[in-house]
Amino acid sequence: MGILNLALKKFHGGVHPKENKDLAKHCPIEELPMPKRLYVPLQQHSGTACEPCVKPGDKVFKGQLIGRTIANVSSPVHAPTSGTIEAILDHVVGHYSGLTDQCVVLLPDGNDQWDPSLKGLDNPFEADSKAIRDKVRDAGVVGLGGAVYPTHIKLSPPRGKPVDVMLINGVECEPYITNDTRIMEERSREIVEGAQLMMRAIQCSSCLICIEANKPGAIQAMEKAVEGVPNFRVVVLPVRYPQGAKNQLIEAITHRQVPSGGRSTDTGATVQNVATSAAVRDAVLYGRPLIRRVVTVSGRGIVRPANLDVPIGTPIQDLIDHCGGLKPGVQQIIMNGPMMGTALHDLQSPVVKATAAVLAFMPNEIHNEPEQPCIRCGNCLEVCPVELTPCEIVWRAKHDLIDQLPEVHVKDCIECGSCAYACPANIPLVHYIRYGKMAVAAKRNEKEKTEMTRLRNQAKLARLEAEKAEKERKKEEMRLASEARKKAAAAAPKPAADAPAAPAAPAPTSTVESHS
Amino acid sequence: MSMTSLKISSSPFVHDGTSIPAIMQAVIWSLLPAAALGVMVFGWSALFVMLITTLACVITERILNAIRSRPSTIGDQSAALTGLLLAMTMPSNSPWWLCVVGGVFAILLGKQLYGGLGYNMFNPALIARVFLLISFPVQMTTWPAPVPLLSEHAHTLSEGLAMILSAPFGTPELLDALSTATPLGQYRTETGMGHTVREALGGNFGFDLFSAATGLIKGSLGETSAILLTLGGIYLLRKRIITWHIPITMLLGCIVPAIIFWLIDPTKYPDPLFHLVTGGLIIGAFFMATDMVTSPVTPMGQIIFGLGCGILTYLIRTWGGYPEGVSFAIVIMNATVPLIDQYSRPVTYGKKKSA
Numbered sequence: 033m034g035i036l037n038l039a040l041k042k043f044h045g046g047v048h049p050k051e052n053k054d055l056a057k058h059c060p061i062e063e064l065p066m067p068k069r070l071y072v073p074l075q076q077h078s079g080t081a082c083e084p085c086v087k088p089g090d091k092v093f094k095g096q097l098i099g100r101t102i103a104n105v106s107s108p109v110h111a112p113t114s115g116t117i118e119a120i121l122d123h124v125v126g127h128y129s130g131l132t133d134q135c136v137v138l139l140p141d142g143n144d145q146w147d148p149s150l151k152g153l154d155n156p157f158e159a160d161s162k163a164i165r166d167k168v169r170d171a172g173v174v175g176l177g178g179a180v181y182p183t184h185i186k187l188s189p190p191r192g193k194p195v196d197v198m199l200i201n202g203v204e205c206e207p208y209i210t211n212d213t214r215i216m217e218e219r220s221r222e223i224v225e226g227a228q229l230m231m232r233a234i235q236c237s238s239c240l241i242c243i244e245a246n247k248p249g250a251i252q253a254m255e256k257a258v259e260g261v262p263n264f265r266v267v268v269l270p271v272r273y274p275q276g277a278k279n280q281l282i283e284a285i286t287h288r289q290v291p292s293g294g295r296s297t298d299t300g301a302t303v304q305n306v307a308t309s310a311a312v313r314d315a316v317l318y319g320r321p322l323i324r325r326v327v328t329v330s331g332r333g334i335v336r337p338a339n340l341d342v343p344i345g346t347p348i349q350d351l352i353d354h355c356g357g358l359k360p361g362v363q364q365i366i367m368n369g370p371m372m373g374t375a376l377h378d379l380q381s382p383v384v385k386a387t388a389a390v391l392a393f394m395p396n397e398i399h400n401e402p403e404q405p406c407i408r409c410g411n412c413l414e415v416c417p418v419e420l421t422p423c424e425i426v427w428r429a430k431h432d433l434i435d436q437l438p439e440v441h442v443k444d445c446i447e448c449g450s451c452a453y454a455c456p457a458n459i460p461l462v463h464y465i466r467y468g469k470m471a472v473a474a475k476r477n478e479k480e481k482t483e484m485t486r487l488r489n490q491a492k493l494a495r496l497e498a499e500k501a502e503k504e505r506k507k508e509e510m511r512l513a514s515e516a517r518k519k520a521a522a523a524a525p526k527p528a529a530d531a532p533a534a535p536a537a538p539a540p541t542s543t544v545e546s547h548s
Numbered sequence: 549m550s551m552t553s554l555k556i557s558s559s560p561f562v563h564d565g566t567s568i569p570a571i572m573q574a575v576i577w578s579l580l581p582a583a584a585l586g587v588m589v590f591g592w593s594a595l596f597v598m599l600i601t602t603l604a605c606v607i608t609e610r611i612l613n614a615i616r617s618r619p620s621t622i623g624d625q626s627a628a629l630t631g632l633l634l635a636m637t638m639p640s641n642s643p644w645w646l647c648v649v650g651g652v653f654a655i656l657l658g659k660q661l662y663g664g665l666g667y668n669m670f671n672p673a674l675i676a677r678v679f680l681l682i683s684f685p686v687q688m689t690t691w692p693a694p695v696p697l698l699s700e701h702a703h704t705l706s707e708g709l710a711m712i713l714s715a716p717f718g719t720p721e722l723l724d725a726l727s728t729a730t731p732l733g734q735y736r737t738e739t740g741m742g743h744t745v746r747e748a749l750g751g752n753f754g755f756d757l758f759s760a761a762t763g764l765i766k767g768s769l770g771e772t773s774a775i776l777l778t779l780g781g782i783y784l785l786r787k788r789i790i791t792w793h794i795p796i797t798m799l800l801g802c803i804v805p806a807i808i809f810w811l812i813d814p815t816k817y818p819d820p821l822f823h824l825v826t827g828g829l830i831i832g833a834f835f836m837a838t839d840m841v842t843s844p845v846t847p848m849g850q851i852i853f854g855l856g857c858g859i860l861t862y863l864i865r866t867w868g869g870y871p872e873g874v875s876f877a878i879v880i881m882n883a884t885v886p887l888i889d890q891y892s893r894p895v896t897y898g899k900k901k902s903a
Contacts, residue, residue: 044897047564049562049564050562207562279897279898283897289897289898289900290897290898291898291899292896292897292898292899293898294898362554363554363555364554364555364556364557364561365554366559366561370559370560370561370562371559371560371561371562372559372560373559373561374559375554375555375556375557375558375559375561376554377554377556393561397562398555398561398562399560399561399562399563401563401567404568404624404665404666405663405664405665405666405667406666407568407571407665407666407840407841408666408840408841408843408845409571409840409845410791410840410845410846410847410850411566413845413846413847413894414791417897418896418897418898419894419895419896419897420894420896421845421846421889421893421894423845424845424889424893440893441896441899444896444897444898444899447559449559449560452559452560452563453560453562453563453564454564454566455563455566456566456567456568456570456571457568457666458563458567460557460558462558462559462560463558466558
């Protein structure tokens, strides 16, 4: 198959930030003791939020459904442990504005007792696509690489677009983060089994496990795990950010680009993260929902960096406390990697399905220089993996030239941060680009609303017009009818009883006339 | 710890450490060998021309910062670089006031009136040179013969200073240096009178490629040493401050037509090497046309821009009203940059026709 002819292609641009993975890459995954309280947000995936299906006071099992959804693009939420629902309230979530969102507050009972109704498939490796997909959907599995897109949708490729190859994404190109590295080293068997199940679901025959060359331990472990497994192969990629981004990985491996606005399957490839793969396996084999994930706690501001296996909903503060707390002088704490993460200002924000890391930075680790004017050096174009002209987008966004933003393809930006990383003028390009995207969307909504109002008004006018015409028609009809009757009356021999009939006939006509 | 003490900013949080001052400094470093050679070849007066012009630029920048109530921007070193670049396009015995007028013009009208660094349309050093060339043609084209330091007739430091200061308003008194034509000037004057290229450049004039390439000839201060300037350019390429697109295409844009016309009639048109090593082609290609603010950002745009600069240079040198066309060519192409950028954007990921 041509697709397996692996002459690795470079995707355009990219950068190589200081890896800083040494801080945590040798720390084995350890389980965090059960926190006192869990705050489980009802929206942890891209798509529609869930509706709570429990109420305060309810006792729940570990793995029991607590957030239900009927929307297409959505994913259910489950109780991370057994206990009592304390409240359903708005709680701060990991967003730099300090945004709150609806969370289910769960008081663990300490028994950690599984929902007895959870069952896996009987013959998982011979199951059909739909059975696997349903298990994955019911378990609330979403992409754990960062996009948190519901996995069951990715396992339903559109008809007529066969998937030749599945890429298992162990690239982990963000600096500092090591959770995927550890998962590959410690849970390689589970990853391969999950991948096999997903391959069954999408009827794809080959699987490449993609890992960057800076993770020899993971490469070794995965190579051992795929030994003797047909159609599996480990691919070692040169280190380059953002190679772990879905479209860039597809380009590096298949030499094809996902069409703008299209889906990965348009290239005959699909990408799944290593941790997602392991979660799929747990869902299909045991019916276990996604209620825990591995989070790297690192950065030079953390006393004891670690890779923690934590229940979803654990406050970030608990993770930090478990790792010995913060060193004095910590300047910034972020969720996820330093290239695409989110700065936190409230450590009560919970761990969600999208949380791969919590990093605490000392001032010398991060960038603190003030923004200067763009000198048009072109670095941003050189490093942009999407081949945009970032400086031109920023210029338009800064000057509110919203109408000009689509022509510089603002929508195609993947917000990887390479441009801002390489900008000598310290311009926060991604920030401006995000603003630009939102401004374009807002303007489009506005336009749609205006258009809708216009159409509605048009329809109303047309309806009034039609009603008026109808009235005219009826009036005409009546006039003709009464004339005909008069004629008939005149022509006919005089009947005896003309008195009651004659005034009745013209009466409606006069009513209509008075109206118009 | 208190929640509010955490810094909130937008991703990414890390940076590769590049900065505007670092870029400007690297360009200044890469110019220094050629500048030093300029001083060696033309004597101390060259050093004073550079110092006065650079100071004029830096002081103007600072004053304008104050007038516009902005923080000082002299730290970004772009004004100093403008001054050095401008000085290197001037005769080594330029009077002090010419240096001051040039420096003030470069920063005031060439840069700050547009809004400062990043907003100017034309290369400030070049627009100032063009201004000086048009306004003070005598001073700007009176090239002193080289009087190298340590040579028999070398000026002392104070003589060099005196030379710059002695002629307040008028042609500088040229101690014992004879004002002579540059090779490009000689070629245009003589071929214009019907002589062949060989007659024009040979004989008494005694042009030879070696001294032209090394910089031991008449010309403006720093634009004479093709070899040292090329080395400086290579340093910038290696440091990835400039890319190959503009310099290479600009050289090609000038050399290719030169080859064609030379092959057609070598008596009328000088050989391409002559074009390469004389005048300001090298400093223009590596240091002037590559000015980031005033050149395109897209690789394709840079290629178009470079070719345009090169071709215009050849056209002006061969048929234009001035013997040297590099400054005019680049300034003209500067004006086309917004247009070039708009029509040379790369194809964004996933938008290729074949995809």
